[in-house]
Amino acid sequence: MTTQEIKSRYFQGARRKETWSGIPVKTVYTPEDIKDIDYARSMGNPGEYPYKRGIYPDMYRGRLWSQRQITGCPTPKLTNERLRYLLSTGESAINIIGDQPTQIGIDSDHPWAEGCVGRVGVPVDTMEDMRQILDGIPLDQVSTMLTLVTPIALPSYMLLAEEQGIAPSELRATSPMVPPVLGAPVCMYGGREWWFDMARRQMKEFIDKLEYMIKKYPKIYVANFNAYNIRETGVGAAEEVAWIFANAFEGLKQITERGVDIDVVAPKVSFTFSVMIDILEEAAKFRAARAIWARTLKEKFGAKDPRSLVLKYHVNTAGIIMERQQATINVIRAAYAALAAVLGGTQSLQVAGYDEPIAIPTEEAATLAVRTQQILANETGVASVADPLAGSYYVESLTQQLEEKMQKILDTIEEKGGMSAAIHSGYIDREMEAAWFKYQKEVEAKERIVVGVNEFTIPEEQDADVAVYLSKVDFDLVQRHIENLKEFKRKRDSAKVKKALEALLRATENEDTDICEYEKECCKAGCTTGEVGGVKRMGIGLPYDPLGILEYPFA
Amino acid sequence: MADSIRVLLGKIGLDGHDRGIRMVAAWLRDAGMEVVYVGTHQTAERLARAASEEDADVIGLSFQGADHIPLCKQMLEQMKARGLQNRLLVVGGNIPRVDIPLLKEMGVDAVFASGTPMSKSVTYITENVHKKRSKEAK
Numbered sequence: 001m002t003t004q005e006i007k008s009r010y011f012q013g014a015r016r017k018e019t020w021s022g023i024p025v026k027t028v029y030t031p032e033d034i035k036d037i038d039y040a041r042s043m044g045n046p047g048e049y050p051y052k053r054g055i056y057p058d059m060y061r062g063r064l065w066s067q068r069q070i071t072g073c074p075t076p077k078l079t080n081e082r083l084r085y086l087l088s089t090g091e092s093a094i095n096i097i098g099d100q101p102t103q104i105g106i107d108s109d110h111p112w113a114e115g116c117v118g119r120v121g122v123p124v125d126t127m128e129d130m131r132q133i134l135d136g137i138p139l140d141q142v143s144t145m146l147t148l149v150t151p152i153a154l155p156s157y158m159l160l161a162e163e164q165g166i167a168p169s170e171l172r173a174t175s176p177m178v179p180p181v182l183g184a185p186v187c188m189y190g191g192r193e194w195w196f197d198m199a200r201r202q203m204k205e206f207i208d209k210l211e212y213m214i215k216k217y218p219k220i221y222v223a224n225f226n227a228y229n230i231r232e233t234g235v236g237a238a239e240e241v242a243w244i245f246a247n248a249f250e251g252l253k254q255i256t257e258r259g260v261d262i263d264v265v266a267p268k269v270s271f272t273f274s275v276m277i278d279i280l281e282e283a284a285k286f287r288a289a290r291a292i293w294a295r296t297l298k299e300k301f302g303a304k305d306p307r308s309l310v311l312k313y314h315v316n317t318a319g320i321i322m323e324r325q326q327a328t329i330n331v332i333r334a335a336y337a338a339l340a341a342v343l344g345g346t347q348s349l350q351v352a353g354y355d356e357p358i359a360i361p362t363e364e365a366a367t368l369a370v371r372t373q374q375i376l377a378n379e380t381g382v383a384s385v386a387d388p389l390a391g392s393y394y395v396e397s398l399t400q401q402l403e404e405k406m407q408k409i410l411d412t413i414e415e416k417g418g419m420s421a422a423i424h425s426g427y428i429d430r431e432m433e434a435a436w437f438k439y440q441k442e443v444e445a446k447e448r449i450v451v452g453v454n455e456f457t458i459p460e461e462q463d464a465d466v467a468v469y470l471s472k473v474d475f476d477l478v479q480r481h482i483e484n485l486k487e488f489k490r491k492r493d494s495a496k497v498k499k500a501l502e503a504l505l506r507a508t509e510n511e512d513t514d515i516c517e518y519e520k521e522c523c524k525a526g527c528t529t530g531e532v533g534g535v536k537r538m539g540i541g542l543p544y545d546p547l548g549i550l551e552y553p554f555a
Numbered sequence: 556m557a558d559s560i561r562v563l564l565g566k567i568g569l570d571g572h573d574r575g576i577r578m579v580a581a582w583l584r585d586a587g588m589e590v591v592y593v594g595t596h597q598t599a600e601r602l603a604r605a606a607s608e609e610d611a612d613v614i615g616l617s618f619q620g621a622d623h624i625p626l627c628k629q630m631l632e633q634m635k636a637r638g639l640q641n642r643l644l645v646v647g648g649n650i651p652r653v654d655i656p657l658l659k660e661m662g663v664d665a666v667f668a669s670g671t672p673m674s675k676s677v678t679y680i681t682e683n684v685h686k687k688r689s690k691e692a693k
């Protein structure tokens with residue numbers, strides 16, 4: 001290092017003159033920048049329409065955000081140990097994620113599952129797996145996010161709660177329906193046409209399920225829209241919100257056109273957002289999003305119930321801000337992102353482990369993530385005041401700019417005929433590809449500095465190795481899980497299994513209103529993820545196996 | 556030089572995370588290579604067949620599902636079965652550093668774990684592709 005380099009560093013100013021998403025930023029903001037904002041009309045106090053400042057009058061003084069880490073280890077037992085450990089560290093809610101076979105709806109013994117079981121989440125083949133995952137966890141004390149996707153997750157969860165003597169009205173969970181009927185496949189092009197197809201075919205089932213939940217399980221949310229995946233493609237803050245809202249509005253339109261009251265469905269809708277590292281832009285994003293949601297629901301959908309107008313969401317700190325170079329410094333990135341989510345007024349938060357770009361987190365990484373949330377909640381002071389950024393010339397100006405940008409994108413999509421049409425036309429893909437290409441160009445040209453990646457780097461051989469959780473797992477345990485499943489299938493009462501599956505098949509074909517009850521019966525009889533999903537596909541005229549290899553075993 | 560290089564990209568297995576590989580496809584095209592991206596949910600067998608039919612110089616796989624070792628094994632077997640050992644096999648994605656020597660020992664030519672500058676991948680392919688094809692063809 002030369003003295004010249006040190007000196008130039010000493011005089012170096014902030015280089016970036018725009019937000020993460022590319023909104024130009026001035027050196028200073030003054031009252032001039034917010035003179036057009038009318039407090040009563042466009043902001044209101046926290047807990048008041050249009051909820052820009054938060055959905056509760058007392059925000060975190062009343063109740064802190066839910067602190068839930070996404071958890072899915074290679075076997076149900078390892079997952080249970082991790083969940084219990086996280087609860088013992090003070091985590092206040094849980095979030096369980098399935099492995100790839102579970103998410104796609106096939107069993108661990110499916111030929112395509114080879115090598116994929118338990119790698120990025122927990123395998124859930126039967127209700128017994130769910131029992132093991134939740135063993136010793138009092139289900140009336142926790143709120144659970146079932147990011148498992150398998151159709152047996154929610155009915156098994158309900159049955160296990162029944163066994164624990166918990167009243168259905170007290171059971172708290174968020175479980176996106178399979179496939180997320182209302183969530184058009186904005187990213188992950190692979191199964192997109194299949195997804196549209198499923199969404200069309202399952203709309204009635206979705207509405208029935210929604211009505212069933214409202215009547216019997218009022219605290220279970222089955223409509224969760226995932227904006228996190230959109231943001232992970234590298235698009236900006238306004239696109240993240242506008243695209244998922246366009247998606248949600250299209251779904252809500254279809255539902256209300258079938259005669260369902262907006263104030264019945266809207267209170268059950270929730271979102272999962274991402275939060276990036278540009279702290280003030282992200283906080284502004286959430287403030288803008290709440291106002292757009294409230295205004296659209298009121299003015300376009302005619303919603304009257306305040307529960308329809310408040311935007312409820314969970315936030316994951318972004319995966320794409322985490323880097324593999326000098327990976328331990330990701331702890332800091334995740335903490336800043338978490339701060340942004342809290343300043344933005346989230347109801348629920350997951351902080352990514354610092355080893356996110358490498359594998360699923362070690363216990364140490366997961367612990368640091370929980371502690372990050374606890375420091376934020378208890379030491380930093382940001383939880384003591386509702387919407388502490390309000391009135392900042394910059395933040396208010398940015399909130400307004402983002403709101404306008406989001407509304408403009410929503411209008412563009414509406415002109416194209418809605419989100420599905422916008423996807424089909426190629427508009428979304430083009431925007432997405434342009435965004436990620438631009439981002440990468442900026443990084444490689446050092447127009448955008450990423451610490452440890454294109455500046456402040458160290459030679460690769462000096463970069464400390466990060467412990468890899470999966471390298472320490474005994475994968476014989478996974479093999480045993482697969483063998484146990486095969487044995488379970490051999491030993492179960494196959495007449496009972498067949499009867500339950502056929503009842504579900506008929507119910508699906510006849511568009512019966514009580515699909516949930518049939519699914520529960522299947523879980524009780526020992527039917528598997530692949531079987532329940534397969535029969536439901538057959539019921540709507542699709543092949544049993546999503547990968548087109550296996551035949552229905554009880555024909 | 557890059558404009559004579561034919562690259563086949565795809566994802567084998569169940570993982571659907573395709574942002575990385577689509578970005579690589581755009582980047583290699585931008586560098587002048589001829590790129591065929593066959594999408595997600597492919598099998599090693601299908602990919603090897605496509606590589607043979609397209610006369611690809613390079614096969615590129617991307618992983619985010621921690622299933623790179625068993626799936627790369629399958630890919631290498633399929634390449635061998637079709638006599639494609641003189642093609643470059645390059646792999647990218649969320650791959651722990653400890654697994655990189657293992658993949659190379661198995662026969663993967665290069666591993667571009669997430670965070671690798673795109674320009675590095677372009678340089679590597681340009682410098683190595685013809686060498687490998689002419690060397691092993693003899």
